[in-house]
Amino acid sequence: MSATRLLVLGVVRGYGRAHGYLIGNDLMSWRAGEWANVKWGSLYHALKQLTKDGCLTDETVPPARTDYTLTAKGEQEFQRLLRDALRRPETRPDTLAAGLAMLPSLTREDAVALLRERLAALEARRDEAREEAAARADPSHVRELFGLWEHTADSGAEWTRGLLERLEAGAYPMSGEPDSPGAPGSWVILKLE
Structure with missing residues (x-):
């Protein structure tokens, strides 16, 4: 299973619509390069492949940015990858780590x-x-x-x-609960001062 694939789908899902730099910036700020081997090149490859597979749609936004949105097939793939990451112990910890990053979904x-x-x-x-x-x-x-x-x-x-x-015991706001970041499109893009 690809931790990168799960993370990319999860970030696009979280924002509802996201471009590659936003996705990569989030993942790099989470240090996903260390625990999931996410690199800028693998991120853009995943975006292209997920679009080709019908999990994402892409739209060019002037002047030259591409925004991505999750399709129904992408939601199914995200749910499958997330559930497998949590239920199946793997030798490498990257898939579990990716699943934990998306746990509130x-x-x-x-x-x-x-x-x-x-x-x-x-x-x-x-x-x-x-x-x-x-x-x-x-x-x-x-x-x-x-x-x-x-x-x-x-x-x-x-x-x-x-x-x-x-x-x-009630730790962490999960999907359907108040203040949960688990609903599609619920993430807020933070503006840096």
């Missing part, structure tokens, strides 16, 4: 359900790795690999339990 109930799926998958991975490490005899040093996977899954499960507790 979901209702609290949906986010909790998806994170419970993630928790169950992480606990299953932890248990499988533990069993594999115990059963592994030769070469003995390979047990360390399974130990690493067990530790990674266990710490991921612990973090997920904490996020679930915070969400269930």
